[in-house]
Amino acid sequence: MTSSPSGHETTRPILSAQGVQRRFGGLTAVDVDEFAVRGGTITALIGPNGAGKSTFFNVLTGFDRADAGAWQLEGREVTGLPAYRLARQGMVRTFQLTRSLADLTLEENVLLAAPGQRGEGIGGALFGRRSWRRQEADNTERARELLARFGLEQMAGQPAGVLSGGQRKLLEMARALMSEPRLLLLDEPMAGVNPRLVETLLDHIRQVRAEGTTILFVEHDMDVVADISDDVVCMAFGRVLATGTPAEVMRDPEVIDAYLGSDEADDDDPAHLAGKGRQP
Amino acid sequence: MDLIAVLADAVRAAVGPQAAVFALAAVGLNLQFGYAGLMNFGQAGFMLVGGYGMTVSVTRYGAPLWLGVLVGLLMGFLLALLLGVPTLRLRGDYLAIATIAAAEILRLLFRSEAAAPLTYGVFGVQQFASDFYDLNPFGGGSYGIGRFSLSGGQLWIALVGWLLVAAAVALTALLVSSPWGRVIRAIRNDEEVVRALGKNTYAYKLQALALGGLMASVAGMVLALASQAITPDTYTADLSFYAFAVLLLGGVGRVLGPVVGAVLFWLLLAASDSLLRQAITSGVISDEVLSTSDVGPIRLALVGIALILFMYFRAGGLLSRRTPKTAATAKAEVAA
Amino acid sequence: MAALTGAPTRVRARRRRGPAWAIAVLCAVAAALACLLVDASPALAAGExxxxxxxxxxxxxxxxxxxxxxxxxxxxxxxxxxxxxxxxxxxxxxxxxxxxxxxxxxxxxxxxxxxxxxxxxxxxxxxxxxxxxxxxxxxxTSGSGLGAALAQATLDGLLLGALIGITAIGLSLIFGTTGLINFAHGELVTVGAVVAFGLNAAGLHIVLAALVAIPVVAALAGGSELVLWRPMRRRRASQVSMFIATIGLALLLRQVVLVVYGGNPRSYEQYGLQQVWEWGPLSITPRDASILGIALLVLVLVGLTLTRSRLGTAVRSVSDNRALAGCSGINVDRVVFQVWLAGGGLAALGGVLYGLSQAVTWNMGFNLLLLMFAGVILGGLGTAFGAVVGSLVVGLLAQLSTVFFDSELQTVWALLLLILVLLVRPQGLLGLRERVG
The missing domain is CATH 2.60.40.1120 (Carboxypeptidase-like, regulatory domain)
Structure with a gap:
């Protein structure tokens, strides 16, 4: 592993990847030779739009297939595992466009993430009622705590569809934490969130790290990244340009070049939105 | 016009075996579409394999009725695997087309000359259910109040049909209130989120498809038993559409929705049928405008109008508060 | 999105080219239909x-x-x-x-x-x-053998495939531009054939009857867009509910046709019975030869329209990316409306040609619909060329199967192909794999 930046203690990587490639027709969207996330850190994956960050993220989490490459979680080979199995191994992701399960209540949203619920099997649901009810009671207690931690306890019984955009971000974090991840992957957690909430989210992320969960998050706003990340990996044109501390990466001339002309405020540009084919 | 007769016709249909058959098919569809968001437009295919599985094993191979029922269930399960294993990874509307195509393939195969040695061809087979009616505890008399009555045989099959409906509803209620049910409801909302939380969504969808398919197979058996006849052309694509109409009428994603829907569906269908027929025979509607043979198609046209209006105004059905949504929809909205 | 689609700059000359394109197709069809005049004898039958x-x-x-x-x-x-x-x-x-x-x-x-x-x-x-x-x-006359049977089945398959293709273009383009799978598309075919039959029975020559039926069905299709689909899109109805609504519309139209037209298959007054032309092992009636000619001509014209005209470009860009097309000055609603008109017109034309070749029945459209699905999915949902290529393959497969198997199973083979394609290559022969995430 060459990715441990100077000035930091070297810890064993919780996630490492080698030679990961993803092509669409003639276009190579992702071509990452080396990538690693040190355990217990907050690592930011940055880069201008179209750099291949989200695609790389999707490949690592089993939501897209890789054309080449290998990656390991805590030293275990997890290359090409389906998304649900990666999640069970402790690698849980969120989505760029927050996706709450609108018809389920907030509490159900969080309960869904509880690992090892025996009532989720058809046999268990029908014949192990007493057993899963007990589990459910414990899980509900934890779910309430998590909702309270994110300030959503008042709405626990309401369908998630009524939440505002920012509240959905919080719910998604609460849900992801319910699954007790060892590595939490956040896809642009700050996108489309008002500045006040950004601070709250950043505090939550720091607290998650403090509890021992490693965090990898995708972000294209460098300012957000600077004061929260331990490590920064910058991607452009599908490749890793630079790896290091926030200060190191931001001084890197290649990184500055990559960001020139694609400023961070381009969310307001309608052509950019349309090009991504997404709603704001 | 004899409105009492209209009412008696309507009530007889609403509590009769036909309504139970549609309720069963719709309970299965509710599990698939209402809870898991799977667009199965081939419910008729599941009914067909259920009905034929039972009938053919009884008539061709002399199997006892209970074995026939097991064979019918097995057929339904196999069909679910055959359809689900390959298509549940695809987009939702592909599943819709694959299921409707599969149901149509089955119907065409079962009516073909080549398959006739097994399936009796276009004309099917009749009077095979004496084993079942031998068990009838009601005898041959007529039961009812005033103009509304059912024969002992009808009462027997209706009773069995509705008991099966009750069992299917109870099973659904148990399942959807469990963590399993939470997972499949979540899948309908957004499959990817559920995958990201460590659930094998594919397996859940397959389970929902198979369970709903089994219920439809049972519906197919009850239908065959009730009419003592089975022909391939009973199981046209329209039958699958009626199952949807029943579900929408009663309310998508509600445990009792299909039951309410089936009763209402047959109440309305039989009442409009009876009214129209009387109006034509009594001359209120001139038979130059409509003949009694047009009544069937007009009923179905009304079903069509009802489907359009439901979807236009209340996509969740008459008794529902919310609209059904699938992952495919959510994605399409994102892309829009 | 509605605000975006109403963007001020519009593609110029679309107003002029749209109708001109439609008129060109109609004229070509009329001319080709008029060439059909050989040995006209009445044939009216009931049942098979x-x-x-x-x-x-x-x-x-x-x-x-x-x-x-x-x-x-x-x-x-x-x-x-x-x-x-x-x-x-x-x-x-x-x-x-x-x-x-x-x-x-x-x-x-x-x-x-x-x-x-x-x-x-x-x-x-x-x-x-x-x-x-x-x-x-x-x-x-010449003898027959397997080779001859195959050659004849190929010719018949081309004819069937071309007819499926004409009707399937609309289905595919509507899906491409709106994401809607129109289950009522088969009924547009039926209504076209039946309207032409009514006019024909009233004494109008079938060529003229077809020329009236085409705009009638185009109006029906366009009307459904204005009355149902556009309002439903506006109120963000889910794809599923729109899909089910098309099923309702299909049921409604089919049953109305059954009441009005009746359950028996019937034929048009003209071109009922003809002496076949024979070339070696092949035989075809002048009628079927003309139908094949018209169908292929129309397919070529539609292809040219899509690749060469402004409307075609607009249709393709809307299919590609609705929002982006809206931003770049294309009036998306208008393009979608025109696609419905054209799809409806083509469905009616296909219905009349199919009715000429076989017979006019109340459920002909529904039977064709499944073949259309097979063709469209084989070629790749949303692409017009894919729909045509896929339809030709489906037509050939259906007819060639009759050489070896019972002809009553010909639809089964086509549907099996459909399911097989869904399994192996769901994006179709010509479609591109969707990019995820």
Whole structure:
């Protein structure tokens, strides 16, 4: 592993990847030779739009297939595992466009993430009622705590569809934490969130790290990244340009070049939105 | 016009075996579409394999009725695997087309000359259910109040049909209130989120498809038993559409929705049928405008109008508060 | 998105080119239909029917000849030809029958042509009319074998495929531009054929009747967009509910046709029975040859329109990315409306041609719909070229299967192909794999 930046203690990587490639027709969207996330850190994956960050993220989490490459979680080979199995191994992701399960209540949203619920099997649901009810009671207690931690306890019984955009971000974090991840992957957690909430989210992320969960998050706003990340990996044109501390990466001339002309405020540009084919 | 007769016709249909058959098919569809968001437009295919599985094993191979029922269930399960294993990874509307195509393939195969040695061809087979009616505890008399009555045989099959409906509803209620049910409801909302939380969504969808398919197979058996006849052309694509109409009428994603829907569906269908027929025979509607043979198609046209209006105004059905949504929809909205 | 789609800059000249394009297609169709005029004789039948007209080498009718229909050796019915040489036997159900001509009953001096068989296996499709010609006189005909059967099936398959293709373009383009799977598309085909039948029965020549039916169905399709689909899109109805609503519309239209038109298959007044043209092992009626010609011509015209015209470019860009097309000044609603008009018109044309080739039935559209799905998915949902290529493959497969298997199973093969494609390559032959995430 060459990715441990100077000035930091070297810890064993919780996630490492080698030679990961993803092509669409003639276009190579992702071509990452080396990538690693040190355990217990907050690592930011940055880069201008179209750099291949989200695609790389999707490949690592089993939501897209890789054309080449290998990656390991805590030293275990997890290359090409389906998304649900990666999640069970402790690698849980969120989505760029927050996706709450609108018809389920907030509490159900969080309960869904509880690992090892025996009532989720058809046999268990029908014949192990007493057993899963007990589990459910414990899980509900934890779910309430998590909702309270994110300030959503008042709405626990309401369908998630009524939440505002920012509240959905919080719910998604609460849900992801319910699954007790060892590595939490956040896809642009700050996108489309008002500045006040950004601070709250950043505090939550720091607290998650403090509890021992490693965090990898995708972000294209460098300012957000600077004061929260331990490590920064910058991607452009599908490749890793630079790896290091926030200060190191931001001084890197290649990184500055990559960001020139694609400023961070381009969310307001309608052509950019349309090009991504997404709603704001 | 004899409105009492209209009412008696309507009530007889609403509590009769036909309504139970549609309720069963719709309970299965509710599990698939209402809870898991799977667009199965081939419910008729599941009914067909259920009905034929039972009938053919009884008539061709002399199997006892209970074995026939097991064979019918097995057929339904196999069909679910055959359809689900390959298509549940695809987009939702592909599943819709694959299921409707599969149901149509089955119907065409079962009516073909080549398959006739097994399936009796276009004309099917009749009077095979004496084993079942031998068990009838009601005898041959007529039961009812005033103009509304059912024969002992009808009462027997209706009773069995509705008991099966009750069992299917109870099973659904148990399942959807469990963590399993939470997972499949979540899948309908957004499959990817559920995958990201460590659930094998594919397996859940397959389970929902198979369970709903089994219920439809049972519906197919009850239908065959009730009419003592089975022909391939009973199981046209329209039958699958009626199952949807029943579900929408009663309310998508509600445990009792299909039951309410089936009763209402047959109440309305039989009442409009009876009214129209009387109006034509009594001359209120001139038979130059409509003949009694047009009544069937007009009923179905009304079903069509009802489907359009439901979807236009209340996509969740008459008794529902919310609209059904699938992952495919959510994605399409994102892309829009 | 609505605000974006109403963007101020519009593609110039679309207003002029849109109708001009439609008129060009209509004129071409009219001209081609008019070329059909050969030997017009009335044919009106009820139920599935096997029929024919016996004429001698000088094209004079031959009456009082006995023709027998049997199945698996059992006689079903027997009739004698009328004064006009016509004979007609209703068939109890679709299937394979043997039709035989009693050579004893032929008048003196007339015999079967050399090589022609006195009895023939015929296959009657559901709801179909089957013409059987017993060539009388002295002209030679060629023998038959597997090669000949394959060649004939290929020709028939091209015809069927071209007809599916014409009707499937609309289905595919509507999906491409709106994401809606229109289950009522088959009924547009039926309505086209039935409207033309009504006009035809009232005395209008079928070519003129077709030219009226096409805009009528285009208006019906366009109307459904304005009354149902556009408002539903506006209120963000889910794809699923719109899909189910098209099923409702299909049921409604189909049953209305059944009440108004009735359940029996019927034929148009013109081009009912024709002497076949034979080239070696191939035989085709002038009617079917013209239909094939018209169908291929229309397919080429539609292809040119999509690639060369402003409208075509607009349609393709809307299919590609609705929002982006809206941003770049294309009036998306307008393009979608035009696609509905064109899709409806093509469906009606396909319906009339199919009705000419086979028979007009109340459920012909629904039967075609599944073949259209097969073609469209095989070619790749949303692409017009894919729809055409896929449809041709489906038509060929369906007809070629009849060489080896029962013809009543021809739809089964097409649908099996559909499912196979969904499994192996769901994006279709010409479609691109979707990019995820």
């Amino acid at each position: 029917v096997v029929q024919g007209r016996l004429v001698d080498a000088e094209d004079q009718p031959v009456p009082d000849v006995e023709v027998t229909l049997s199945q698996d050796g059992d006689e079903v019915a027997s009739v004698t030809s009328g004064a006009d040489g016509r004979w007609e036997i209703p068939v109890p159900a679709p299937g394979t029958y043997e039709v035989s001509l009693d050579e004893e009953s032929l008048p003196d001096g007339i015999s079967l042509r050399e090589g022609a068989e006195a009895s023939r296996e015929v296959t009657v499709d559901p709801g179909g009319l089957r013409n059987v010609l017993f060539p009388l006189g002295q002209v030679e």
